[in-house]
Amino acid sequence: MPSVVIHNVRELRERYEKVLVVGEGAYGRVLKATERITKEIVALKSIPLCSGDKEGFPISTIREINQLKTFNHNNVLSLRYLLLVSDTKEGWATCSRSEAYLVFDYVPHDLTGIISDPGILMNEASIKSYMQQLLTAVVHVHSFGSMHCDIKSSNVLVKYDGTVKLADFGLARFKNPNPNVTYCNNVVTRWYRPPELLLGDNKYNEKIDVWAVGCILAEFMDRRPIYPGSDEKDMCARIFSMMGVPTNSTWNNVEGLKLYRVMTSGIAKGPSLRDHFASFRGFVVVDLLEALLQIDPNKRISAEQALRHPWFSQAPEPSKSALKLPTESRNESWVKKQFAEQEKRRMQSHQQQMLRNGNRKRSIDTLNASQPPPKKQQKITNTVRYNGHTITNTIH
Amino acid sequence: TIEEEKYVLNSRIVQIKGICDTMGYPPHVYATAAVFFKRLLLIHSTLEFDLLKVALTCIYMSCKVEDVQNKLCVFLDRIERNFRIGVKPHEILKMELILLEKLQFQIMVHHPFKALCNFIDDADFASSLRKNSVGDVYLES
Numbered sequence: 001m002p003s004v005v006i007h008n009v010r011e012l013r014e015r016y017e018k019v020l021v022v023g024e025g026a027y028g029r030v031l032k033a034t035e036r037i038t039k040e041i042v043a044l045k046s047i048p049l050c051s052g053d054k055e056g057f058p059i060s061t062i063r064e065i066n067q068l069k070t071f072n073h074n075n076v077l078s079l080r081y082l083l084l085v086s087d088t089k090e091g092w093a094t095c096s097r098s099e100a101y102l103v104f105d106y107v108p109h110d111l112t113g114i115i116s117d118p119g120i121l122m123n124e125a126s127i128k129s130y131m132q133q134l135l136t137a138v139v140h141v142h143s144f145g146s147m148h149c150d151i152k153s154s155n156v157l158v159k160y161d162g163t164v165k166l167a168d169f170g171l172a173r174f175k176n177p178n179p180n181v182t183y184c185n186n187v188v189t190r191w192y193r194p195p196e197l198l199l200g201d202n203k204y205n206e207k208i209d210v211w212a213v214g215c216i217l218a219e220f221m222d223r224r225p226i227y228p229g230s231d232e233k234d235m236c237a238r239i240f241s242m243m244g245v246p247t248n249s250t251w252n253n254v255e256g257l258k259l260y261r262v263m264t265s266g267i268a269k270g271p272s273l274r275d276h277f278a279s280f281r282g283f284v285v286v287d288l289l290e291a292l293l294q295i296d297p298n299k300r301i302s303a304e305q306a307l308r309h310p311w312f313s314q315a316p317e318p319s320k321s322a323l324k325l326p327t328e329s330r331n332e333s334w335v336k337k338q339f340a341e342q343e344k345r346r347m348q349s350h351q352q353q354m355l356r357n358g359n360r361k362r363s364i365d366t367l368n369a370s371q372p373p374p375k376k377q378q379k380i381t382n383t384v385r386y387n388g389h390t391i392t393n394t395i396h
Numbered sequence: 397t398i399e400e401e402k403y404v405l406n407s408r409i410v411q412i413k414g415i416c417d418t419m420g421y422p423p424h425v426y427a428t429a430a431v432f433f434k435r436l437l438l439i440h441s442t443l444e445f446d447l448l449k450v451a452l453t454c455i456y457m458s459c460k461v462e463d464v465q466n467k468l469c470v471f472l473d474r475i476e477r478n479f480r481i482g483v484k485p486h487e488i489l490k491m492e493l494i495l496l497e498k499l500q501f502q503i504m505v506h507h508p509f510k511a512l513c514n515f516i517d518d519a520d521f522a523s524s525l526r527k528n529s530v531g532d533v534y535l536e537s
Contacts, residue, residue, distance in 0.1 A: 049493070055467070055468055056456075056468065056488065056489040056492045056493075057457075057460070057492055057493065057496060059460045062457075062460050062461055062503060065501055065503065066461070066503065066504045069501075069504055070504065082501050084493065084496070084497055098493070173463070176463075177510070177513075177514070
C-alpha cells in the first residue's frame with residue numbers, strides 16, 4: 001500500500017474535492033471527498049499531528065495502521081493510501097497544521113442508519129447475511145490474534161450492494177501472548193460494552209467483540225439498542241436485571257473483579273432475555289443471541305462457533321441483496337440529523353403548548369405541574385439515546 | 397566509502413542496543429528500533445541526517461509500535477541523565493515524521509523472536525512429554 005506525501009494543503013485540494021464532513025470524533029474528522037483524477041469517492045479520516053500533548057505521531061494511529069495493514073478481507077474496510085500533509089514547504093514544522101489522512105473507500109450506509117430508518121423494512125435473509133458477513137470479518141480479525149475493541153452498529157458499514165465492511169480500528173490492538181498482560185479497561189462504546197469490562201476487568205480477551213456482535217443482533221431484532229445505559233452503573237443494572245447477577249458459582253472468580261461490589265448492588269430482577277424477545281419465541285435466532293450475550297466470557301461462544309450456528313444454514317438463506325437500500329446514505333450522522341430535527345419540532349410544539357397554557361388560568365397550570373407532560377419524558381429518553389451515539393472513547 | 401558507512405552504521409546500532417538496555421526495554425524494542433534504523437539508511441546516506449537523533453527517534457517510535465509506555469519528555473530526560481545527550485523534543489517529533497515518511501509507514505516488524513519463543517515453549521513441552529514417555533518406556537522394559 002503506497003503512502004503519499006503532500007507538502008502543502010493546496011496540493012491536497014488539487015487531488016481531492018471535498019464534498020462534506022461525514023463524522024467527527026475524538027481522533028479528528030472524517031471527510032467525504034472525490035478523487036479528481038479517478039472520480040472515485042473516498043473517505044478521508046484526518047488525524048491532526050499538532051495535538052497539545054507533545055507525543056508526536058499518535059500511538060492509536062500507529063496501531064490502527066498496523067492493524068489495517070495486517071488484514072486483507074472483503075468484509076474489513078481496507079486502507080488505500082496514507083497522506084501526510086504539511087503546510088510548510090521545507091519540511092515538517094512541529095506545530096504547524098500538519099495532518100495525516102487515512103484514505104478509505106467511501107461506504108454510504110452504516111447499521112445505525114439502516115436500523116433506525118423506519119422506511120427500510122428488515123427481512124430475515126438480509127439480517128442473516130449482514131450478521132454472517134460481520135462474523136466472518138470478526139473471525140478474520142481474531143485469527144490474527146487481534147481485538148477490534150470498538151464494534152458497534154455505527155462502525156459496521158454497508159455498501160449499496162449489501163456488502164458489510166467493518167471499520168474503525170482506532171482502538172484495536174494485538175493480543176499479547178503473555179496472559180498476565182493487562183489492557184486498558186476503557187474501551188468499547190458504552191452500549192456495547194460487555195459485563196467483564198463494566199466490572200473493571202483488565203485482562204479481557206477477544207470475547208468482548210462477540211458481546212458487541214450480540215448487541216448488534218439484538219438491535220436488528222428490536223430495531224433499537226438492547227442496553228442503552230446512561231452510565232456504567234445503569235448498563236450493569238440493565239444487563240444483570242435481564243441475565244441475573246453473576247456469582248462465583250455461575251462465573252468463575254467474578255466476585256474478585258474490581259467493581260463487582262459497586263456494580264451489582266441493588267439490582268431488581270427484570271424480564272429475562274427470552275421474555276424480552278417473546279415475539280421471537282421458538283426461533284433459532286434467540287439461541288444464537290443467548291450464546292452471544294452470555295455474561296461469562298468463558299462460556300460465551302467464539303465468533304467462529306457463532307458462524308457455525310444452525311441459524312445460518314436454516315431457511316431463508318442469507319442474501320445480500322434482499323434489502324433494497326436507499327441511494328441516499330443512511331449513517332450515523334443522518335440519524336443524528338433526524339434526531340436534531342425531531343427535537344426541534346418537539347421543542348416548537350412544546351413551546352406553542354406552553355404559550356397556550358400560559359393564556360389559561362394559573363390554577364390549571366399548578367394542577368398540571370404535578371404531572372409532567374409525557375412529551376418531556378420522551379425528550380429525556382431521546383437525548384440519552386442521542387448521547388449514546390456521540391460517546392467516543394478516550395484512547396490510551 | 398561503503399566500509400566506513402558500514403562501520404558507522406554498526407556502531408550506531410550498538411549504541412541503540414546500549415541505550416535500550418540501560419532504559420530497561422524488552423528486546424523487541426531494540427530489535428524494531430534497529431530495523432527502522434537500517435531501513436532508513438538503506439535509502440539514505442549516513443551523511444544526510446544527524447544519526448544520533450535518528451537513533452533516538454527510532455527507539456522512541458519502536459516503543460510506540462511495540463506498546464511500551466513511554467512519554468517523550470521522560471524518555472529524553474532519562475537519556476540526558478544517563479548519556480549526557482541533550483536533544484529537544486521538537487527535534488525528535490520532526491524526525492519522527494520524516495522517519496515515518498521514509499519508511500512509507502511500513503512500521504510493522506515481524507521478529508523471529510516470537511516464533512522462536514513459541515518454538516522453545518513447544519519444544520520444552522514436547523521434551524517434557526518425551527522424557528516422561530521415555531521414562532515410562534524405560535520403566536516398562
